[in-house]
Amino acid sequence: MVGNSVKLLNCNSLDEISHLLPKEKRVIVIIDSNVKAIYGKYFPFPHIEVNASEKEKSLFVVADIARKLMDLEADRDTFLLAVGGGITTDIAAFTASIYFRGVDFALVPTTLLSQVDAAIGGKNGVNLDGYKNVLGVIRQPSFTLICPQFLKTLPQSDIKGGLAEMLKTLILKDREGYCKAASLLKRGYTLEELSPYISRAAAIKAQIVESDQFENGDRKLLNLGHTFAHAIEKEIGTSHGEAVAIGIILASRLSVKLGILAHQEAVTIEEDFIKIGLETKSPIKPEHLFSSMKRDKKRSGDSISFILIERIGKCTIHPVQIARLEEALYDLS
Numbered sequence: 001m002v003g004n005s006v007k008l009l010n011c012n013s014l015d016e017i018s019h020l021l022p023k024e025k026r027v028i029v030i031i032d033s034n035v036k037a038i039y040g041k042y043f044p045f046p047h048i049e050v051n052a053s054e055k056e057k058s059l060f061v062v063a064d065i066a067r068k069l070m071d072l073e074a075d076r077d078t079f080l081l082a083v084g085g086g087i088t089t090d091i092a093a094f095t096a097s098i099y100f101r102g103v104d105f106a107l108v109p110t111t112l113l114s115q116v117d118a119a120i121g122g123k124n125g126v127n128l129d130g131y132k133n134v135l136g137v138i139r140q141p142s143f144t145l146i147c148p149q150f151l152k153t154l155p156q157s158d159i160k161g162g163l164a165e166m167l168k169t170l171i172l173k174d175r176e177g178y179c180k181a182a183s184l185l186k187r188g189y190t191l192e193e194l195s196p197y198i199s200r201a202a203a204i205k206a207q208i209v210e211s212d213q214f215e216n217g218d219r220k221l222l223n224l225g226h227t228f229a230h231a232i233e234k235e236i237g238t239s240h241g242e243a244v245a246i247g248i249i250l251a252s253r254l255s256v257k258l259g260i261l262a263h264q265e266a267v268t269i270e271e272d273f274i275k276i277g278l279e280t281k282s283p284i285k286p287e288h289l290f291s292s293m294k295r296d297k298k299r300s301g302d303s304i305s306f307i308l309i310e311r312i313g314k315c316t317i318h319p320v321q322i323a324r325l326e327e328a329l330y331d332l333s
Helices: 014-020 033-042 059-071 086-101 112-118 150-154 156-173 175-187 189-212 220-224 228-238 242-256 263-276 284-294 322-332
Strands: 008-010 027-032 049-052 079-084 104-110 123-128 131-138 143-145 303-313 316-320
Touching: 008 123, 008 175, 008 189, 027 033, 027 175, 033 079, 033 150, 049 059, 049 086, 059 086, 059 123, 079 086, 086 112, 086 123, 086 131, 112 150, 112 156, 112 189, 123 175, 123 263, 150 189, 150 316, 156 175, 156 189, 156 220, 156 242, 156 263, 156 316, 175 189, 175 263, 175 322, 189 220, 189 303, 220 228, 220 303, 220 316, 228 242, 228 284, 242 263, 242 303, 242 322, 284 322, 303 322, 316 322
Parallel strands: 008 143, 027 049, 027 079, 079 104, 104 143
Antiparallel strands: 123 131, 303 316
């Protein structure tokens, strides 16, 4: 039953998945068309395909899925299973939340970014007229199933984007985990070696969400680097993961400038990111970055709430005056 708890299931083999699904309910799968071509055989249930793109993340697609569910005679006892990256899980979870006023559902994220971030937390929605996630709800799935085997077919660029979010979460709450993960990533790794850190990052996010469903406190910490990242994404359309990596570095530099973080800690994070192959340099001129950031939704009056780093493993919410931010951006870039 869907509730407030955030339940994660870990599995090491794709063959395990069908055995982890509810036996007492009829299952219908909403699946990314690219994922279906490779992994569809592991889901022996009726499929509804979606094309995973921001353009497709709309009410029109939700309505199309709902019609197909009606054609399949899906009722209130039907269990929906979303299989794909963050866009697919968003669309499917939103559809499940409103179809017949809500049916049970679960998520099977197939990208690293969705396994450590996008598919955990209960936020789901669709875009409206080009504006991201304007329509949505917060509703937890019955469970989110993490299976790193899906990552074997991901391009390296997608892996790197997910690594930025994984490291971000470890920076928030787990110093030892961050240091071990960074050491592994710098020397090279297998998926089997990476799996414990995927699970750890997912578990940390789940714990934060359970304690703060509606982002009134600790859940805001998950925005580390994102005020910078959203501005970079908006200005040049770079990938979310790449923008988050740059955003974390800028947040660490701002933390140093404001006397919150020791300089050597910021140096450690940046050197780790460089050796791992993550982006660390902002591609946007400071004046353009500031122009976009001052319209951020986290702005309140003449300040913006940033997530800053006290040390690796501990972060804080800190308001920064708009005037001081503009001056600081020239030093951070």
